[in-house]
Amino acid sequence: MVHTLQNFINGQFVPVMGSDSIEVVNPTNGETVALAPISEQADIAAAMSAAATAFQTWRRTTPRERQSLLLRLADAMEARSAELVEAQHRNTGQVRQMIADEEVAAGADQLRFFAGAARLLEGKSAGEYMDGFTSFVRREPVGVIAQVTPWNYPLLMAVWKIGPALAAGNTVVLKPSDTTPESTLVLADIAKDILPAGVFNVLLGNGATGAAMVEHKIPAMVSITGSVRAGIAVATGAAAGVKRAHLELGGKAPAVVFADADLGKTAQSIAEFSFFNAGQDCTAITRVLVEESAHDELVTALATAAQSLETGNEDESKNYFGPLNNVHHFNAVCKVVENIPEYATVVTGGKRVGDKGFFFEPTVVDGVRQTDDIVQHETFGPVITVQTFRTEEEAVELANDVDFALASSVWTSNHGTAMRVSRDLDFGAVWINTHIMLTAEMPHGGFKQSGYGKDLSMYGVEDYTRIKHVMSALDA
Structure with a gap:
């Protein structure tokens, strides 16, 4: 049954005011599972107003609260792990056990970290940096x-967004991808009985x-995880309003393999x-750079390893990854x-798996x-390339070029x-x-076109804070 989704604003689910919608498709079979309405200006204004009102109280809650x-x-x-898993599987086709382990369980663990981080924000100690005046940092x-x-x-990216922002005392208006909204809406349903409205x-x-x-005039900061194209658009829009931006964008991660590696x-x-995840991961290895003397052995082993990773089976328990x-x-x-150029060779893979859904062979x-x-360009799929190098310097040059x-790895037995x-x-x-x-x-x-700002860790929480200097005269 195809159902119509709703926005979550000010602690409750509400119909979208506009009439246009997007079909949400299950990529394992190409069937439509839901309709996601497209929010318009009135919907956005309502959500921003709710968040702004809630911020006045939420900002004053104690870190302990x-x-x-x-x-x-x-x-x-x-x-509610099972519900989250099913909602996400309908939209992504990911292996259910992977969702349970890598998004629900990992997301809950990361929320717990952010909960603790709320009580550990640091700054300079108060002191008299000018005679007769005490300064401190808020x-x-x-x-x-x-x-x-x-x-x-x-789901995991929603946690990465809301966890540090809420821990630092901000309020949030979040838009999930139009193709995968349902697990985020289940998270909202879970939150409605826990977090204050708005x-x-x-x-x-x-x-x-x-x-x-x-x-919109209300947000003081914008944050996106997505493509470089989308990140540039967000940064450009934020700049017009002199708003802070937090960008986690694409990747083209190299694995630099030396001959002395196992x-x-x-x-x-x-x-x-x-x-992993059909290569749909901005940190996934996409380029293998191998020392020339180890090339043949590594490529043979890579092909064998790739062929051992299944996808597209009706028995999901046999799949290593799901569809695109x-x-x-x-x-x-x-x-x-x-x-691919005529001088390159597809060693293994390169084709669709099955006749339904969007499964692709590890390639x-x-x-x-x-x-x-x-x-040079992000494929964001189960495709890796192999190149050779002769020296350490050449390996680094190719990797950085x-x-x-965003991400990289080194494979060697030499410290x-x-x-x-x-x-x-x-x-x-x-x-x-x-890796x-x-x-x-x-x-x-990351750096360069992979964006700026940090997710996870105390650095991620600090990204959602601002610094204020307060100075008091001692003789007042």
Whole structure:
């Protein structure tokens, strides 16, 4: 049954005022599962007004109070895990166990971190930096935050957005991706009995809705996880209103593999980290740079590892990853593989799996060159390329020679090599003999066209605060 979704504003679900809507499609079979109305100016104004009103009270809650509510929200997420999983699976086709483990359980854990972080914000100690005057620093919430989340990890990205913002004392108006809104709406339903009305609001809509949110006069800050194109649009809109922006954008992560690495183990790990979530991850390995003498052995092992990772089975328990998110993205990934240069080789994969849904084989492409589109541009699918290098310096040069700078990894048994290369790689995260592992205590964010600002960690919470200097005369 196809049902029509609603916005969540001021603690309750309300119909969208506009008449236009978007079909939400299950990518495992191409069937429409819901209609997501497109919010218009009146809907946006209502949500922003609710958030602004709630901010006046929420900003004055104590860190202990905010911690308590976020801990309750985390517990409630876990209690309704099955509902969250099914809602998200309808929109993403992701393997259910992956959603349960990597989004619900991980999201609840990260909410608990943010709950604790609410009580640990720091600043300079008070002191007399000028004779006769005492100065101190107040770290305050920014205000209403307009947030936009992507379709690759809908629930987890919602947690990454609202967790630090709410912990710091802000209120939120969040727009999920138009293709994956349902798990965020379940999260809102969970929150309505925990958070005060207006603290967390959800607007449905498309790119135009997100742009209108950014342009609205109320938000003091905008935050997006998405494509570079979308990030540029958000940053441009924010600049027009002199608003702060927090951007977590695309990636083109290299895995730099030296000949002294355990090549069999490395190949299996790279395949798993590359094809996790069908490669729809901005931190996923997309480029394998291997020392020339180890090329043949690694490529053979990579092909074997890729072929061991299944997708498209009716028995979901056998799948390592699910489908690509939507037909437009599926067609785009197909086109990338179809247009590889004639001198490159598809070692394994490269084709659709089955005749329904948007499943695509794990794909390894060898023999590409640094200037090729498949090397320079984000594919965001289960496709990795292989290139060779002769020296450590050449490896770093190839790795850094893209516009993205979010994530990378080094694979070697030599500690000195690992330290030098991790220092020289121009990426926001560098893993050594592993990849894509995230922990709530450590920051996540990139450089260059991968954006700016940090998710997770205390740095992520601080991004949602502003600094005020207060000075008092001692003789007053």
